[in-house]
Amino acid sequence: MxxxxxxxxxxxxxxxxxxxxxxxxxxxxxxxxxxxxxxxxxxxxxxxxxxxxxxxxSPVAQVAVEGEAAPVTNPVDLVPEEPPALGPAAAVDGEAVYQSACFACHMAGIAGAPKFADVEVWAPRIARGLDALYANAINGYQGEQGVMPAKGGRADLSDEQVRAAVDHMVEAAQ
Ligand code: HEC
Missing domain, CATH: 1.20.5 (Single alpha-helices involved in coiled-coils or other helix-helix interfaces)
Known part of the structure; x- marks a missing residue:
């Protein structure tokens, strides 16, 4: 059992x-x-x-070797160090200034830059008035989208040239 x-x-x-x-x-x-x-x-x-x-x-730093293209890590570096000289005729040619000093960031809207000819992005900025845009472009400023360097990092430009470039950008974004 x-x-x-x-x-x-x-x-x-x-x-x-x-x-x-x-x-x-x-x-x-x-x-x-x-x-x-x-x-x-x-x-x-x-x-x-x-x-x-x-x-x-990826490595935290990259070494630029002379004779080879430097690695681009900062959009500011996209601005050529020795920019093409602007002849006297181009002194107030906004488009030429834009091509030489602003294009690098604003063409594709790099690092928060308002994109060239993007009406929607520019509308609220244009609404603040041209003088505000001139002042920010000339003196540079830290906005919500990123940093706009004074004169786009081109201290050699005159205020007048920067204003002409702003005009060119504003016109394209109407
Ligand atoms: C290194 C990149 C860079 C370059 C070069 C650059 N910009 Fe900008 N720009 C910016 C950024 C980023 C902003 C947006 C900042 C924000 O509003 O947060 C800006 C904003 C602006 C604005 C709008 C200002 C406002 O009050 O809303 C104007 C106008 C302008 N840039 C003009 C220029 C002109 C003119 C040049 C050439 C002379 C230039 N930028 C070159 C990065 C750049």
Missing amino acids: SSEHDRQFFDTFMIVLGALVAFTFFVYFLANSIGDRTQVRYNDENPLRAQLVAERL
Whole structure:
């Protein structure tokens, strides 16, 4: 009687144990297949994520070697150090000033610069009045979008030339 009882208990025990082991494998494979379909696809194989990781792993500094193009890390560096000379005829040619001093940031709207000829972006700025735009372009300022360097970083420009460039940009954004 007692040994019959033991056997019964043992059988039940093995069945429960077997079910638990089977369940463990089931959960393991289920998790794996869900992971393949989600995590792997959305994270591990995501080119955007790979790019972000590469950016985080990239060196903090880059060395510019003479004779080779310097790596551009700051939009201010896009402004040529020795800008093409503006002849007397171009003295108040707003478009020429824009091409030589403002284009680098404003053409594509780099670092928060209001994009050239983008009516919507310029409208609220133009609404503040031309004088405010002149003053900010000449003296530079820190706005909500970024930093506008004084005269676009070109101290050699006259106030008049900067005003002409602003006029050119404002006209294009009407
Ligand atoms: C290094 C990049 C850079 C260069 C070069 C640059 N700008 Fe800007 N500019 C900016 C940024 C950024 C802003 C927006 C700042 C903000 O509002 O947050 C701006 C804003 C402006 C504004 C709007 C000012 C306002 O009150 O809303 C004017 C006008 C302007 N720039 C004119 C010029 C002119 C003219 C030149 C060339 C002489 C020039 N910028 C060159 C980055 C630049």
